[in-house]
Amino acid sequence: MARPDTGKKVGWGAANTIAVALTLIPVLWIVSLSFKTPAGILDATFWPKQWTWSNYSSILQSSQFIRPLLNSIGIGVIATVIAVLLASMAAYAVARLAFPGKQVLIGMALLIAMFPAISLVTPMFNIERALGLFDTWPGLIIPYVAFGLPLGIYILSAFFREIPWELEKAAKMDGATPFQAFTKVIAPLAAPGMVTTAILVFLFCWNEFLFAISLTSTISARTAPAALAFFSGSSQFTSPTGPISAAAVVITIPIIIFVLFFQRRIVAGLTSGAVKG
């Protein structure tokens, strides 16, 4: 093949640069804002003229941010663990077992993946108040598990189909029950798929906003994105722009690093259900 000529190289280089710049600028802007002083925030320049950590120190001392951050982590982790566990059981059944009602399960998962969350907010608000789940961790964990399940069932059944199932048969021949074959042989092989699913479900929980503001009323269960929307300045005369930006950076940067670290798995997971289907 001929070496690409200079003109082509410049063209692709320009296209690459534009694509990368467009994805980065809004992120750099919120980072820049988070380092601006209150005066700097009002000068409308892209980069701060004076850098300060004060926005970070103020939010990291505020229970209005720390508590929601802990809620986000706790709710996200618990919901992810439950969703991955239940989804891997169901996906195993879908990929491996013959049983009536399989189509119903798949249809149901597809339906829920498309479900408008807002349609559930009004009835869930009333149900959770009646059950005492309103503004508690389980009150958010339960809907998060339900919405993580379709994603998990799809990704995991796609992964489970790739597993060499002769091993399962071999285990059964050696006297393992179907359940033992599942836990001892298949589950370890399925671990990569489960990690991918866990990442995507956790990202969903971390990002979720509508349930988070509708089914909570105080910081006892409010997650970080929801808390951001209720931020106010340290006094009523200071605008909360700086603290909001710093909080946005705190909840965003770890996730971006996490996503970039697991990028192969995430791309595989996002596209597995879509293309193979």
Added chain:
Amino acid sequence: MSVQSQAATVRAAEQARPTRRGRLSEGARAERRLGWLLCAPAVIVMIAVTAYPIAYAVYLSLERYNLEIPSAVKFVGLSNYGAVLGSWYWWHALIVTLIITVASVAIELVLGMLLALLMHRTIFGRNTVRTSALIPYGIVTVAAAYSWFFAWTPGTGYLSALTGSSAPLSHTGQAIAVIILAEVWKTTPFMALLLLAGLSLVPEDLQRAAKVDGATAWQRFVRITLPLMKPAILVALLFRTLDAFRIFDNIYILTKGGNSTGSVSILGYDNLFGALNLGIGSAISILIFICVAIIAVLFIKGFGTAAPGTDTGRR
């Protein structure tokens, strides 16, 4: 015949029935039971969180139920639906939602296709582009929305300063454009990744053969790449359309639905937490659910056999 022997016959018949019907061996029956057992927890959670509340919402939507006057709860039939469908707010929110959905999905499809082609074809820096494309996907929507909100705030934002301290968020049309911009920025990479996966299924040989036959790059794209990518495009469009129709986070942060920029989701939220009207709120919930169902059915009709999940089900 004694009652006891009759019962025994019935029991025997019951035991025999599955054997006669499906010739199920002991192993097949155990497999069946395990299948149901493994699916049961997932099914129970999904039904408890979606089917039950939506059924409850249907019931609530038939009542006059305002949390401020709980004593006045009364069955009123379809009058809540009449109130919603007869109000300008619903139709306005629906039109805004449709504009945002159509515009953002159309722009995302074009940009996503360009980005996918770039990631697929670029001769260097491919990994850098792929990595950076995941940043908008990974960022929390609310955080990204604040970035756009501050960027367009007069006196604070660089974009507002660049455009002569404009305040687009206080004009209906411009605010909707900013909402679409925020939505497109956040979700184009997702679209691009789905399209890229479809793009990698297009055989290189076919492209080369067409090139030898003198087809231009555009002809190859339209005649070969696009038709082969149709399933991937339809899946990406379905997911994104339904997602865009449910838009909430971006609007909530950017305008709170002010200046007539609210989507149907914002309308539902405001009705519950502003007016505390469970009856009307539930009617809105049901109407949104019906809209989403219509969109999904239209798409799945378009899919034909390529609907996601059909392959999963074949086994």
